[in-house]
Amino acid sequence: MAADPLDSLRLALMQEVLPVGMAVVERARRGGAKDVVEAFTTTADPLGQLKQEGDAAARSVRDGLDRLQPGLGNPVMKVSVETVPDAPADAASPELGASDHSELQRTLGRIAERLAVLEQRLAAEGA
Numbered sequence: 351m352a353a354d355p356l357d358s359l360r361l362a363l364m365q366e367v368l369p370v371g372m373a374v375v376e377r378a379r380r381g382g383a384k385d386v387v388e389a390f391t392t393t394a395d396p397l398g399q400l401k402q403e404g405d406a407a408a409r410s411v412r413d414g415l416d417r418l419q420p421g422l423g424n425p426v427m428k429v430s431v432e433t434v435p436d437a438p439a440d441a442a443s444p445e446l447g448a449s450d451h452s453e454l455q456r457t458l459g460r461i462a463e464r465l466a467v468l469e470q471r472l473a474a475e476g477a
Contacts, residue, residue: 360425368404372411
């Protein structure tokens with residue numbers, strides 16, 4: 351949950367209360383109070399059932415709120431970003447030996463040759 355109490359409340363309303371409310375409204379519109387009461391008498395977990403029924407409609411409402419103002423319907427989660435200082439070039443690969451460097455150079459050479467061939471073929475098709 352969010353650290354700010356208002357954000358926590360809004361998140362709970364959007365994710366928990368809104369889907370249940372949308373399902374209750376749809377049941378009341380479709381079949382009246384009888385259908386609403388039926389949801390509470392026929393299943394062991396009526397709130398879970400109503401939440402599942404109203405999830406699609408609630409998602410639509412949240413998306414509409416996001417079109418009005420981004421983050422209003424689907425809350426933006428806060429993240430923490432840290433930068434890590436770059437390591438010196440020598441420290442980046444201290445375990446590479448001379449044979450590893452030569453293998454790397456050969457591989458890079460093959461890649462460069464294949465890129466050159468690819469560029470030539472693309473230029474020939476474009477002309």
